[in-house]
Amino acid sequence: xxxxxxxxxxxxxxxxxxxxxxxxxxxxxxxxxxxxxxxxxxxxxxxxxxxxxxxxxxxxxxxxxxxxxxxxxxxxxxxxxxxxxxxxxxxxxxxxxxxxxxxxxxxxxxxxxxxxxxxxxxxxxxxxxxxxxxxxxxxxxxxxxxxxxxxxxxxxxxxxxxxxxxxxxxxxxxxxxxxxxxxxxxxxxxxxxxxxxxxxxxxxxxxxxxxxxxxxxxxxxxxxxxxxxxxxxxxxxxxxxxxxxxxxxxxxxxxxxxxxxxxxxxxxxxxxxxxxxxxxxxxxxxxxxxxxxxxxxxxxxxxxxxxxxxxxxxxxxxxxxxxxxxxxxxxxxxxxxxxxxxxxxxxxxxxxxxxxxxxxxxxxxxxxxxxxxxxxxxxxxxxxxxxxxxxxxxxxxxxxxxxxxxxxxxxxxxxxxxxxxxxxxxxxxxxxxxxxxxxxxxxxxxxxxxxxxxxxxxxxxxxxxxxxxxxxxxxxxxxxxxxxxxxxxxxxxxxxxxxxxxxxxxxxxxxxxxxxxxxxxxxxxxxxxxxxxxxxxxxxxxxxxxxxxxxxxxxxxxxxxxxxxxxxxxxxxxxxxxxxxxxxxxxxxxxxxxxxxxxxxxxxxxxxxxxxxxxxxxxxxxxxxxxxxxxxxxxxxxxxxxxxxxxxxxxxxxxxxxxxxxxxxxxxxxxxxxxxxxxxxxxxxxxxxxxxxx
Ligand SMILES: *[C@@H]1O[C@H](CO)[C@@H](O)[C@H](O)[C@H]1NC(C)=O
Ligand SMILES: *[C@@H]1O[C@H](CO)[C@@H](O)[C@H](O)[C@H]1NC(C)=O
Ligand SMILES: *[C@@H]1O[C@H](CO)[C@@H](O)[C@H](O)[C@H]1NC(C)=O
Ligand SMILES: *[C@@H]1O[C@H](CO)[C@@H](O)[C@H](O)[C@H]1NC(C)=O
Ligand SMILES: *[C@@H]1O[C@H](CO)[C@@H](O)[C@H](O)[C@H]1NC(C)=O
Ligand SMILES: *[C@@H]1O[C@H](CO)[C@@H](O)[C@H](O)[C@H]1NC(C)=O
Ligand SMILES: *[C@@H]1O[C@H](CO)[C@@H](O)[C@H](O)[C@H]1NC(C)=O
Ligand SMILES: *[C@@H]1O[C@H](CO)[C@@H](O)[C@H](O)[C@H]1NC(C)=O
Ligand SMILES: *[C@@H]1O[C@H](CO)[C@@H](O)[C@H](O)[C@H]1NC(C)=O
Ligand SMILES: *[C@@H]1O[C@H](CO)[C@@H](O)[C@H](O)[C@H]1NC(C)=O
Ligand SMILES: *[C@@H]1O[C@H](CO)[C@@H](O)[C@H](O)[C@H]1NC(C)=O
Ligand SMILES: *[C@@H]1O[C@H](CO)[C@@H](O)[C@H](O)[C@H]1NC(C)=O
Numbered sequence: 001x002x003x004x005x006x007x008x009x010x011x012x013x014x015x016x017x018x019x020x021x022x023x024x025x026x027x028x029x030x031x032x033x034x035x036x037x038x039x040x041x042x043x044x045x046x047x048x049x050x051x052x053x054x055x056x057x058x059x060x061x062x063x064x065x066x067x068x069x070x071x072x073x074x075x076x077x078x079x080x081x082x083x084x085x086x087x088x089x090x091x092x093x094x095x096x097x098x099x100x101x102x103x104x105x106x107x108x109x110x111x112x113x114x115x116x117x118x119x120x121x122x123x124x125x126x127x128x129x130x131x132x133x134x135x136x137x138x139x140x141x142x143x144x145x146x147x148x149x150x151x152x153x154x155x156x157x158x159x160x161x162x163x164x165x166x167x168x169x170x171x172x173x174x175x176x177x178x179x180x181x182x183x184x185x186x187x188x189x190x191x192x193x194x195x196x197x198x199x200x201x202x203x204x205x206x207x208x209x210x211x212x213x214x215x216x217x218x219x220x221x222x223x224x225x226x227x228x229x230x231x232x233x234x235x236x237x238x239x240x241x242x243x244x245x246x247x248x249x250x251x252x253x254x255x256x257x258x259x260x261x262x263x264x265x266x267x268x269x270x271x272x273x274x275x276x277x278x279x280x281x282x283x284x285x286x287x288x289x290x291x292x293x294x295x296x297x298x299x300x301x302x303x304x305x306x307x308x309x310x311x312x313x314x315x316x317x318x319x320x321x322x323x324x325x326x327x328x329x330x331x332x333x334x335x336x337x338x339x340x341x342x343x344x345x346x347x348x349x350x351x352x353x354x355x356x357x358x359x360x361x362x363x364x365x366x367x368x369x370x371x372x373x374x375x376x377x378x379x380x381x382x383x384x385x386x387x388x389x390x391x392x393x394x395x396x397x398x399x400x401x402x403x404x405x406x407x408x409x410x411x412x413x414x415x416x417x418x419x420x421x422x423x424x425x426x427x428x429x430x431x432x433x434x435x436x437x438x439x440x441x442x443x444x445x446x447x448x449x450x451x452x453x454x455x456x457x458x459x460x461x462x463x464x465x466x467x468x469x470x471x472x473x474x475x476x477x478x479x480x481x482x483x484x485x486x487x488x489x490x491x492x493x494x495x496x497x498x499x500x501x502x503x504x505x506x507x508x509x510x511x512x513x514x515x516x517x518x519x520x521x522x523x524x525x526x527x528x529x530x531x532x533x534x535x536x537x538x539x540x541x542x543x544x545x546x547x548x549x550x551x552x553x554x555x556x557x558x559x560x561x562x563x564x565x566x567x568x569x570x571x572x573x574x575x576x577x578x579x580x581x582x583x584x585x586x587x588x589x590x591x592x593x594x595x596x597x598x599x600x601x602x603x604x605x606x607x608x609x610x611x612x613x614x615x616x617x618x619x620x621x622x623x624x625x626x627x628x629x630x631x632x633x634x635x636x637x638x639x640x641x642x643x644x645x646x647x648x649x650x651x652x653x654x655x656x657x658x659x660x661x662x663x664x665x666x667x668x669x670x671x672x673x674x675x676x677x678x679x680x681x682x683x684x685x686x687x688x689x690x691x692x693x694x
Contacts, residue, residue: 051076061085068092074099087111094119098126109136117142125152134158140165150176163187174199183207190214201225232256241266268325276332284338327351334358349373358382366390380406388412399424410434416454422461432468443478460484474498477505486512493519502529510534520545525552559585570594573603583610592617598625599643
């Protein structure tokens with residue numbers, strides 16, 4: 001393969017030079033395989049084993065990723081004195097000779113990711129010493145351990161960004177990064193770090209972004225990097241996060257501790273600018289009822305901090321610690337996939353700026369939001385997949401959740417929602433109540449919910465656009481249940497009784513609906529009138545898992561993009577449906593698990609003929625042929641043949657049936673004739689004779 005490619009490449013050069021000489025140009029013909037744009041040379045993926053020597057001397061950016069270069073020697077870069085960026089990722093680099101960069105005074109960005117620099121790291125380290133302007137260095141994926149890294153980056157005091165991700169670093173101490181006083185960004189992702197000694201990042205006064213994701217760190221205590229803005233410690237084994245207990249103002253705005261083993265809410269810096277706190281997939285819970293004591297806030301924890309042979313014991317009062325930190329700037333909080341079964345009183349009140357709150361996939365049974373916790377800035381709230389049966393929201397000064405746009409309550413145990421919950425949510429567009437046992441208010445219910453305390457009223461919520469009510473065990477939906485809304489998406493799937501009398505309840509939103517999910521809603525054309533002709537904006541329709549034996553005629557006139565007809569009892573699709581508007585607009589259709597007749601698949605051919613429709617489950621579409629089930633895509637010629645014969649046979653049969661009585665009559669006449677032939681003859685003869693005797 002490589003040989004062939006090389007051969008082709010040589011051939012190409014040969015041809016080019018030939019063309020060059022033919023046209024008589026005595027130019028110092030430029031035959032490098034690299035693409036030149038302004039002062040950049042792109043030589044990626046060119047099977048080069050050396051740095052091209054014939055690039056313009058003024059080249060400032062040189063990209064040589066994915067080649068086979070093994071060594072950079074003293075002369076490699078000699079003529080490229082203006083070089084500012086050099087990228088040699090994914091080569092086979094083992095050695096950079098000490099003199100390589102002697103002429104590269106301008107080099108700022110050096111990417112050496114995905115090589116084998118561990119082989120001769122001490123020689124390479126000497127080479128890196130001659131880069132007075134280096135700002136950005138990528139050494140990721142070079143099988144380097146902590147000593148090699150320390151050697152390679154020694155004295156690179158101009159570095160602003162360093163990546164040593166995907167190496168084999170296990171522990172760090174204060175000697176490693178000591179000289180990198182200008183460093184702003186450090187990436188240590190995907191190593192085997194289990195220990196970071198105190199003081200490791202001391203002196204990195206400008207460090208803003210630290211990525212420790214995908215390591216083996218067991219805890220972070222005495223966190224005191226006040227200058228840091230982003231700390232990513234996701235995907236470790238962290239059980240504790242403890243900021244230093246002082247009143248310094250931390251610059252931290254993003255803290256990612258997701259996918260760890262935290263048991264407690266992290267003990268955050270007291271003063272910070274924290275904007276985004278990510279705690280997804282931990283084991284966090286609050287332990288207010290651990291003791292029976294009325295002052296349950298006094299739950300304390302003893303921490304043993306060991307430093308060599310010195311052990312410090314710290315007593316932490318968990319509650320007070322949480323409440324000591326000022327998290328008023330927090331805007332995004334994700335505690336999904338944890339073990340919360342309640343939120344302490346006043347917890348949410350400490351985050352007046354909170355805009356996005358994710359509490360899904362916990363064990364919350366009740367949630368009471370007090371008046372003192374207005375959540376006035378909240379725009380999205382995800383409480384799905386908990387065990388909520390009790391939701392109480394007390395209106396704050398601006399009303400209940402006045403800025404909420406997106407609200408997910410799916411898969412809980414709710415039987416209703418607080419009355420007037422949507423009175424102040426003037427901006428709400430999306431509500432997901434799927435998989436709760438709820439009911440919609442009947443037509444006669446008043447707006448204040450009096451008389452029908454548990455039903456949910458969506459009428460006149462003018463901003464509402466997307467409503468998910470799948471699997472709610474809804475009773476028959478009342479006629480104007482959605483009046484006054486302009487829903488564009490409605491999911492009523494898995495509600496067997498919701499539409500027992502047809503699509504009437506959806507008439508109010510027929511003109512705005514664009515997406516409608518009616519999977520498994522006991523629809524059958526025979527019993528009810530499935531008239532979709534008013535749903536003129538509909539682009540996506542799911543009718544799967546119903547009992548449709550006939551294709552609803554009104555669909556033919558719609559401009560659907562996606563149609564799902566899986567798991568019904570259709571035996572055929574009308575040809576004109578495919579030929580009319582529907583066929584013109586359709587992009588994707590699902591058709592499998594129906595009972596199509598193999599001998600009536602003209603529509604299938606037309607659908608294919610259109611060329612614009614993607615049959616998403618094409619290989620699973622089957623049809624029935626004399627009590628066997630066949631793959632519609634692979635109907636053999638013989639079956640099509642016998643189908644044709646069956647139709648011809650039928651014609652013959654009718655002919656035969658028609659002919660049979662005639663034949664019988666004919667035969668009867670013949671038999672009669674033959675039996676009575678003698679007598680007749682005699683009769684004739686007799687007459688003749690009689691007449692003859694005259
Ligand atoms: C490369 O340059 C360095 C520094 O000038 C020198 O010490 C070394 O001997 C040179 N190597 C070779 C192979 O010329
Ligand atoms: C590079 O490393 C290899 C193997 O470790 C060694 O044999 C070789 O001498 C080294 N080259 C230089 C220039 O140090
Ligand atoms: C690093 O720099 C210091 C002072 O600038 C110098 O003394 C030391 O020799 C340098 N180390 C290396 C490995 O170049
Ligand atoms: C943290 O790092 C992981 C792994 O690279 C990444 O998926 C995640 O998005 C990062 N977190 C943040 C907040 O950037
Ligand atoms: C605390 O209360 C919750 C709910 O009332 C209960 O599930 C949990 O087991 C209790 N925990 C302890 C330690 O008592
Ligand atoms: C709490 O009180 C109950 C009985 O009221 C007792 O069985 C239980 O052991 C107590 N738990 C603790 C942690 O004191
Ligand atoms: C609650 O616990 C505190 C100490 O943790 C103790 O001083 C106090 O007497 C206890 N109160 C009761 C009612 O048990
Ligand atoms: C232990 O406490 C001493 C004195 O308060 C302090 O100087 C030292 O840094 C502490 N060590 C650890 C590991 O916290
Ligand atoms: C701690 O270890 C140091 C040496 O590692 C030793 O000098 C010191 O005496 C030890 N302290 C205690 C309290 O054991
Ligand atoms: C929290 O900090 C903000 C400024 O960042 C300040 O306005 C507010 O008063 C502080 N809250 C508390 C309880 O200290
Ligand atoms: C919805 O609004 C209309 C007009 O504003 C009003 O006539 C109707 O009574 C309202 N319906 C409900 C259920 O609030
Ligand atoms: C139809 O053919 C496809 C493709 O070979 C196969 O994956 C599928 O299982 C077949 N279906 C049936 C019902 O035989």
